Amino acid sequence: MPGPLEGVKVVELGVWVAGPAAAGVMADWGADVVKIEPVTGDPARLFQHMYGGDPSDNPVFELDNRNKRGVAIDITSDEGREAALRLIDECDVFITNVRAAALQRAGFDYASLASRNPRLVYGLITGYGLTGPDADRPGFDISAFWARSGMAHMMTPSGNTIPTLRGGMGDHSTGVTFAGALSAALFSRERTGAGQMVTSSLLRQGVYTIGFDLNMVLSWGRHPPINNRFEARNPSVNTYRSSDDKWFFVVGVEGDRHWPPLARVVGRPELVDDPRFDTIRNRAINHEELRHILDAAFASRTMDEWVDAFAGEPDMFWSPISSADEILADEQLGHAGGIVEVPNGNGTTRMIASPVDFMGTPTAHRNLAPRLGEHTRVVLSEAGFTDEQIDRLIAVGAVKSLD
Numbered sequence: 467m468p469g470p471l472e473g474v475k476v477v478e479l480g481v482w483v484a485g486p487a488a489a490g491v492m493a494d495w496g497a498d499v500v501k502i503e504p505v506t507g508d509p510a511r512l513f514q515h516m517y518g519g520d521p522s523d524n525p526v527f528e529l530d531n532r533n534k535r536g537v538a539i540d541i542t543s544d545e546g547r548e549a550a551l552r553l554i555d556e557c558d559v560f561i562t563n564v565r566a567a568a569l570q571r572a573g574f575d576y577a578s579l580a581s582r583n584p585r586l587v588y589g590l591i592t593g594y595g596l597t598g599p600d601a602d603r604p605g606f607d608i609s610a611f612w613a614r615s616g617m618a619h620m621m622t623p624s625g626n627t628i629p630t631l632r633g634g635m636g637d638h639s640t641g642v643t644f645a646g647a648l649s650a651a652l653f654s655r656e657r658t659g660a661g662q663m664v665t666s667s668l669l670r671q672g673v674y675t676i677g678f679d680l681n682m683v684l685s686w687g688r689h690p691p692i693n694n695r696f697e698a699r700n701p702s703v704n705t706y707r708s709s710d711d712k713w714f715f716v717v718g719v720e721g722d723r724h725w726p727p728l729a730r731v732v733g734r735p736e737l738v739d740d741p742r743f744d745t746i747r748n749r750a751i752n753h754e755e756l757r758h759i760l761d762a763a764f765a766s767r768t769m770d771e772w773v774d775a776f777a778g779e780p781d782m783f784w785s786p787i788s789s790a791d792e793i794l795a796d797e798q799l800g801h802a803g804g805i806v807e808v809p810n811g812n813g814t815t816r817m818i819a820s821p822v823d824f825m826g827t828p829t830a831h832r833n834l835a836p837r838l839g840e841h842t843r844v845v846l847s848e849a850g851f852t853d854e855q856i857d858r859l860i861a862v863g864a865v866k867s868l869d
Contacts, residue, residue, distance in 0.1 A: 469496020487641025
């Protein structure tokens with residue numbers, strides 16, 4: 467079985483990342499996703515040149531668009547708009563991250579589409595929400611999810627420059643969340659028979675991501691500290707460096723539970739009863755002195771030696787800070803299902819997996835991302851267009867097809 471969403475028809479009118487990511491997760495879960503692109507292509511196809519000059523493939527675009535079928539339609543033309551609407555008339559889920567005002571002008575707003583297809587689950591991802599002064603403001607994840615939400619500020623210790631968000635981080639977390647939300651709406655439709663509109667925003671996803679901090683401000687009026695490693699008052703939760711210049715996190719969150727095994731790991735069991743460090747409060751008061759002791763201890767061995775040392779204390783949580791090459795070579799990533807093999811016509815292409823497995827309804831990847839207009843003719847044919855009608859749409863530029 468190719469996944470729990472087998473038989474679900476999804477039409478995506480998405481650009482860049484957030485909308486295509488949500489549709490991509492549903493495609494990974496087995497849905498039949500048809501991606502509608504303008505005849506000039508989704509601008510996310512530009513990632514091929516933005517990141518790599520002019521390579522032969524586009525791994526950034528592939529991640530969010532594998533397992534889909536693709537059509538190229540000019541929805542600004544009357545003929546193209548009607549062709550797209552006919553595809554949506556037959557689908558279960560419509561996903562878009564086009565701005566709401568533009569959807570309204572084109573007739574792809576919820577009210578218009580639901581009047582044609584009352585069982586439609588309509589999913590809209592915005593930058594900042596549906597109402598308010600910034601409802602129609604454009605927003606990438608770096609602006610809405612990272613900057614406006616407060617996350618960038620809360621990830622930056624005093625005196626440091628603001629770090630730049632890695633590409634697609636907010637979009638991908640929003641996409642996974644949204645795929646789950648749309649699946650819940652499909653479940654609701656099975657009970658009620660009615661579709662509905664589902665919406666989220668990059669801003670809201672960002673705020674939820676740092677909800678621990680913001681909820682403390684709401685409830686207590688207290689702002690959690692933004693510490694660097696030298697200011698952390700619990701040295702049992704901090705970063706340390708080995709003698710071969712590799713960094714790792716020690717995560718001793720439960721002070722009384724995790725402090726004794728940490729002291730044993732570094733070969734200083736006597737520190738457990740040292741009056742400077744024998745309670746959580748004393749370790750906080752003397753955090754700078756304790757950090758210096760731990761820094762010196764961890765700098766005395768290589769990372770491989772610390773791997774062995776931590777293995778002897780399973781109650782002490784820790785993790786290496788991996789580079790891209792290191793995590794991709796990590797045996798555990800394979801066991802966690804983090805890499806998938808996607809058919810490419812001549813074999814398979816290794817890619818990063820979306821983050822969920824279904825043990826009773828396992829998924830099966832089908833194809834790489836479609837080329838622009840690759841499936842235009844077959845998809846329109848399935849929607850009831852004759853070959854003559856499709857040829858006319860191609861001739862007038864309302865659609866584009868590879869054939």
